[in-house]
Amino acid sequence: MYPDRVVSGMRPTGSMHLGHYHGALKNWIKMQTELPCLFFVADWHALTTHYDDPTVIERSTWEMLIDWLAAGIDPSQSTLFIQSRVPEHAELHLLLSMATPLGWLERVPTYKDQIDNLSNKDLATYGFLGYPLLQAADVLIYRASQVPVGEDQVPHIEMMREIARRFNHLYGKEKGFEEKAQEAVKKLGSKRARLYNELRTDYQQDGKDEALEQAKAMLDDAQSLSMGDRERLFGYLEGSRKLILVEPQARLTEASRLPGLDGRKMSKSYGNAIALREDKESVSKKIKTMPTDPARVRRSDAGDPNRCPAWQFHQVYSDAATQAWVVKGCTSAGIGCIECKQPLIDAIIKEQEPMHERAQPYLDDPSLVRAIVADGNDVARKLALETMRDVREAMGLAYP
Numbered sequence: 001m002y003p004d005r006v007v008s009g010m011r012p013t014g015s016m017h018l019g020h021y022h023g024a025l026k027n028w029i030k031m032q033t034e035l036p037c038l039f040f041v042a043d044w045h046a047l048t049t050h051y052d053d054p055t056v057i058e059r060s061t062w063e064m065l066i067d068w069l070a071a072g073i074d075p076s077q078s079t080l081f082i083q084s085r086v087p088e089h090a091e092l093h094l095l096l097s098m099a100t101p102l103g104w105l106e107r108v109p110t111y112k113d114q115i116d117n118l119s120n121k122d123l124a125t126y127g128f129l130g131y132p133l134l135q136a137a138d139v140l141i142y143r144a145s146q147v148p149v150g151e152d153q154v155p156h157i158e159m160m161r162e163i164a165r166r167f168n169h170l171y172g173k174e175k176g177f178e179e180k181a182q183e184a185v186k187k188l189g190s191k192r193a194r195l196y197n198e199l200r201t202d203y204q205q206d207g208k209d210e211a212l213e214q215a216k217a218m219l220d221d222a223q224s225l226s227m228g229d230r231e232r233l234f235g236y237l238e239g240s241r242k243l244i245l246v247e248p249q250a251r252l253t254e255a256s257r258l259p260g261l262d263g264r265k266m267s268k269s270y271g272n273a274i275a276l277r278e279d280k281e282s283v284s285k286k287i288k289t290m291p292t293d294p295a296r297v298r299r300s301d302a303g304d305p306n307r308c309p310a311w312q313f314h315q316v317y318s319d320a321a322t323q324a325w326v327v328k329g330c331t332s333a334g335i336g337c338i339e340c341k342q343p344l345i346d347a348i349i350k351e352q353e354p355m356h357e358r359a360q361p362y363l364d365d366p367s368l369v370r371a372i373v374a375d376g377n378d379v380a381r382k383l384a385l386e387t388m389r390d391v392r393e394a395m396g397l398a399y400p
């Protein structure tokens with residue numbers, strides 16, 4: 001009933017690295033060609049954990065936007081914006097909080113995990129408990145159908161779905177809904193109306209999912225319907241509620257196959273990262289000094305690629321022929337590690353070249369990025385206001 005739309009965000013807590021590129025960003029770049037996408041800097045979310053040191057957030061916000069553009073997020077296809085520039089996210093967060101049971105927030109796995117992992121920070125705050133609810137507002141406010149996220153975020157998406165369902169249940173009652181829905185059925189014309197009623201019964205009495213799908217497809221085709229009637233008919237299929245908020249689906253981002261330089265997960269805080277726009281010399285130096293199979297002490301010792309982080313890099317960056325050359329050369333001590341790493345250096349530098357090129361104009365003239373984001377903020381805000389109009393009305397807050 002509502003158009004397909006993708007929403008996702010990232011927290012501006014540091015600079016982006018190749019792990020982000022091979023994980024989330026590549027996925028975003030692909031999705032922007034398939035569906036309308038909104039990508040935003042989750043600066044409020046960053047504050048939930050960095051409230052005592054917000055300077056990094058401001059700096060990272062602009063760096064991150066340049067990184068996205070450098071990586072290939074195309075502002076003519078995607079809407080880029082900053083969360084705090086669409087204050088309606090906060091309004092929806094507040095309104096959703098009224099009916100959100102504390103237990104839902106407390107049992108989100110990331111809540112306890114993060115409190116334990118970041119034990120140097122006091123996260124026993126109201127803001128941090130509300131993290132996934134703010135995230136729900138971020139997505140629900142755009143009636144997004146899909147949310148590209150990593151595996152750790154899936155429980156957050158599940159909670160959003162529960163929040164949306166609960167909201168529709170509590171507030172989707174419209175005075176005279178039943179009558180209005182039946183009026184709308186008549187407007188389908190007698191043949192379609194009969195089919196609609198049959199399919200609705202099949203779904204509601206016998207739980208036939210195909211019937212629901214078929215009925216939805218029919219409504220999609222019925223062009224003469226007004227937006228309001230269309231919404232009512234969708235809502236009437238599943239119950240006797242209007243669907244004000246949409247339940248989004250998680251679009252799982254495959255975990256990046258690129259580890260950090262030491263073989264652990266790539267992370268700035270581990271000091272094992274290559275920045276997205278790292279300069280050439282530094283890339284070369286980092287790869288040359290990255291650890292290899294610890295058993296390969298001398299050049300004449302044979303090595304085992306499976307114990308070597310450089311081999312994991314080859315699995316991301318090298319073609320089959322180069323990979324075969326590595327395995328053979330390593331296990332027979334036919335090649336040295338520096339020789340083995342050269343194709344990696346070349347491949348990473350080649351991958352980054354267009355990123356440096358795309359970033360350059362924005363570095364030369366920061367007002368370009370600001371203009372892109374100002375446009376994005378406007379687009380996002382308009383969509384957010386549309387949803388908020390319905391939300392306020394549903395909750396009895398649409399005072400004349």
Ligand code: TRP
Nearest residue numbers: 007008009010011042045135138
């Ligand atoms: N919590 C997300 C993360 O840490 C970031 C985020 C904030 C987000 N709001 C969102 C992701 C909305 C998707 C949709 O990765």
Ligand code: SF4
Nearest residue numbers: 293303308330337340
């Ligand atoms: Fe690793 Fe290559 Fe050295 Fe083998 S030759 S240990 S794969 S860097």
